[in-house]
Amino acid sequence: MKRMFGMLAGAAALVGLALSSNAAAAADKVVRIGYQKYGTLIILKEQGLLEKKLAPLGYSVAWTEFPGGPQLLEALNVGALDFGTTGEAPPIFAQAAGAPLLYVGYEPPSPKGEAILVPKDSPIQSVAQLKGRKVALNKGSNVHYLLVKALEKEGLSVTDIEPVYLPPADARAAFERGAVDAWAIWDPFYASASAATGARTLADGTGLVKNHQFFLAAKPYAAANQPAIDAVLAGLREVDEWAAQNVKAVAEQLSPKVGLPVSVLDVAAARQGYGLRPIDAEVIAEQQRIADTFFALKLIPRKIDVSAAAPGSKS
Secondary structure, three states, X not given: OHHHHHHHHHHHXXXXXXXXXXXXXXXXXXXXXXXXXXXXXXXXXXXXXXXHHHHHHOOEEEXXXXXXXXXXXXXXXXXXXXXXXXXXXXXXXXXXXXXXXEEEEEOOOOHHHEEEEEOOXXXXXXXXXXXXXXXXXXXXXXXXXXXXXHHHXXXXXXXXXXXXXXXHHHHXXXXXXXXXXXXXXXXXXXXXXXXXXXXXXXEEOOOOOOOOOEEEXXXXXXXXXXXXXXXXXXXXXXXXXXXXXXXXXXXXXXXXXXXXXXXXXXXXXXXXXXXXXXXXXHHHHHHHHHHHHHHHOOOOOOOOOHHHHOOOOOO
16 A cells, blocks of 8 residues: 555656646747837737737747837847847848848838928928938838938938937937937837927828838747747737727827827827738838848848748748
8 A cells, every 4th residue: 555655656746747847848938029119019018918829838928128120130130039020121131130030920001100300490391401411210220211212212312411320219319409400210209209399200101111010030939939920920910900990099008108198109000000911922022122222222231132031931
């Protein structure tokens, strides 16, 4: 009998060890997600929907906020992040730097969600008058391409202005104290600056750029954790469907989280495109045009093949 109890105790110990090992393995399965001050990912974070989708798969979530897409993709490049969202330009710069990224989804165009601003009392009345002026922007961000195309429309190049590369918070400070003449920026910083300072819009993306938002994963992570990536995309799909029908609720829900008034977020939310789309040949071709433009301007060090970062790519 004692021997039987000993055997049972030993079996129980083995079961307990197995369970604790499984728990430890599950705890090691994490999706590290980078988000920005505004957008669908932060809504997904605040609603707690993703955690519910990932728990049955044995994954947890680690969220990290970034000031912009370039900083977010740098974290992905060094292996500190698995998934994130950026505008059009950051993936181009990241791929040129060798980042192992994978496009996994995108949202409809939001050309009105980014703009080139000048102070309300600035003598500058057109993009053409930016020649020789200081323009603040987050290097490699979506507005980098907006600035390139806006200048191009006026027969100018980025070499005709003096770029001042600053993240949004520092750029806002420089803009307000008059250290720069203009500021290329996106929502909600755009909506916030307009409301708080009366900044004038020289040009937004209308007729110039699509301003897509992309969702990207680290390619090695996606290859080993496809169920987790699928769960994230499913969560984003649900949030997008909800947000498209509840723009006011989006602003109200995010206001205390991002520290901006509902009135400001109302403006930003109304300018955003909603509806997660799978990566297709057309959007990859659009990204290739951006990449080719940046290479021609020597803004990236080498020519890249955007399709190498598309789903199904062998490289």
